[in-house]
Amino acid sequence: MRLKKQFWLMLLLTIVTIFVNLGSIPLLDPDEPVYGETPKEMIQYNDYLSPRIYGEFWYDKPPMYYWLVAGAYKLLGIVELAARLPSAVLAVLCVATVCYFTTKLFDSRTGILSGLVLATSLEFFYLAKAAVTDITLTLFLTLTLLCFLNRHYHLFYFFSGLATLTKGPIGLLFPGAIVILWLIFTRRLQEIRHMKILPGIIIWSLVTLPWYGAMAYIHGLDFVNGFIGINNIARFATPEHVETAGWYFFIPVLLIGFFPWSAVLIPAVIKAFKARNSDLFSTVSFLSIWVAFIFLFFTLSSTKLVTYILPIFPALAILVGWYINSCRDEDSTGYRLVWPITLTVLVLLLLGAMAKGLFLFPEVVGGLTALAVVLGIMVIAVWWFVYRGKPAKAVWGQAGAMVMVSFILFSVILPPLADNFHSRGLAQAFTGVYDGKSPVYVIKFLHPGFAFYTNMYGKELKPDAELKQFVASAEKGYLIIQEFDYQLLSDLEKERLDILTQLHGKMIVLKK
Missing domain, CATH: 3.40.50 (Rossmann fold)
Incomplete structure (x- = not known):
């Protein structure tokens, strides 16, 4: 019963974190208005097949998020809340998905901890409140990979198809590569015979080919060259933003985006490496390959955006939840103290950046001060609970603090600054x-x-x-x-x- 109450509390915190002030801020330039404008033109032209922007066909993304937003527009009108609603709803579903499958793979407590970690990661809840495609892709890739791990092969192909309708070829490439690498690494290539490949190809094709086939038939080489050539191959091979092209770009992105749980990444990764002789080696290795492949893929890509590595966050959340739950059985307090020490360093760096922000944006001094207080309390709470050997309570304390961080960011700090970032x-x-x-x-x-x-x-x-x-x-x-x-x-x-x-x-x- 206690764990059931914790699950509903975790879900409530997730909903509060994501939905508070969801539609109060105008769409921020330049990305959000793109995903607000295209579904608006779908309704205007009564054409839900061929995405348009500024009245012209364009082939930047498949239609999944546009369809979801168009549906929200029909329900709520063409407003900011409707443009962001699909991301918010799917983010809650992603947290619930991680909790459900982690419970099956490990146990209920690990599932709840993993859900809390994901929901309160900085980049995850920020993008959950944004009208962009990244949460949608992350949900479908997460469902794809976790369905495979639980041997739900028909659903594996189905959700891979939905991922392909959301962001293109990576919806098939990522799951396929991760699965094959894992089968090779664990010496289980014989499992391919049980993966229902022929029915899977049919399922994947039924999901994806109606739209891709219709677009190729109607728009011909314009679609093929524009979508595959320019928006996939060219972006991988040629940097769109030279300033983000460095190989190290995603290291600080991960540390900041996965904050505050990036403080637990090092011990979680170490424990994953030590799991070779564990009964959980199969699951932990799959999660590790999931993280490593996507991270390295986008590191090698010439075009890099902050949002690209979001699909690794569910796997990281599960690894961190598994590690923290196992801390109850660890004898070494010093080993556990890596978490609060690293968190303290990260918060001090963040406070330094905030101090500089006071000079640039004096109008948000109250919000930044409140943020500093919450972060300070969070550090003290984590030190207290971890030192006393209660890591699960440290998770709840840290997650609760991040709920407050989300509220301060979107209710106090961002509104007075938003005029600088929207049209x-x-x-x-x-x-x-x-x-x-x-x-x-x-x-x-x-x-x-x-x-x-x-x-x-x-x-x-x-x-x-x-x-x-x-x-x-x-x-x-x-x-x-x-x-x-x-x-x-x-x-x-x-x-x-x-x-x-x-x-x-x-x-x-x-x-x-």
Whole structure:
């Protein structure tokens, strides 16, 4: 009964962490408005097959998240809450999935601890509150891999298909590679005979081929080259963002994104390596390969984004939950103290960054102070419980603190800063100065948010040669631009532009 109560408490904390203030902040540039605008155009054009943006077909992602958001729009209207609702709901389902399967693989207590770890990891709950595809992909990949581990082979292929409809080929590549590597590592290649491969191919094809086949038939090489060539192969081979192309990029991303549980990663990994002679070796090795393969895949990829490694978080959460639960049986207090010591170092580094933030954003001094207090209490609680040999209580204390961190971030700190990161105010200002007939040009970074909040597409400009060509042309037009890009123009180019509105680092200018 006590564990059942803990499960419902864990689920309640998850829901509170993710759903508080879910729709109160406008969609943040540039990614969220993309996933808000495309389903809006699906409804506008009554076309749920071919994704569009700015009225043009585009092949950046498969349609799964667009379909989910379009359904939420039908239910709630075209509002921020609806754009983010699928991520939030699926994140709760992901936590419940991890808890359920971990209970089957280990025990109930490990399942609950793993769910708490996942739900209160910084990057996980942040993306759960965002209108992006990463939580959807993470859920389907998690279901795929955990169904395999529990020998639910038909469901393994089904959820792999849904992952492929969410993010493309990696929905098949990741599970396939992880499973094969694990079978080789554990010398179980004979298991392939029991994996129902032929029915699995049929199931996967029934899920994926209707959409992929229809798109290839209707759009031909434009779809094949755009989706496979540009948005998959080219992104892997060529960096979109040179500043994030370093091989080490995902190391700090993992430490920050998995905070505060990154403090437990080292002892959890060490214990995983020592599990070779354990009855749990099969499960632990599978989870370890899951983490290692995806982490190394994106490390080798030329294009790197902070969100890419989110699919390893469920496996890490299970490993950390398993490690913490096993701490009850450890004799060495010193071994357990790695957790609070590492947590203290991470929090001190974070407090240093927050101190710098006070100078940059003095309007959030109250929120940052409250955040510092909560983090300090969290460190003290973890020290107290771990030293007294009660690691499970340390988990609850740390998880409870992160629920408060989420509330402070999204209710106190982010709202006064949000105007710097969205285009809703700019769109409202534009409607007051636009003459209703002249062409409108929008810098690429601001284009999705401008389109979402004005219902006007405009023409996209890249902030380099395209911008300069427009300024040098004889055409009159309105230009939506970031102040940073405006300042890079020459004085002669600026003379051709009249500033109509300047708002939170964004500008509306009229080219004479």
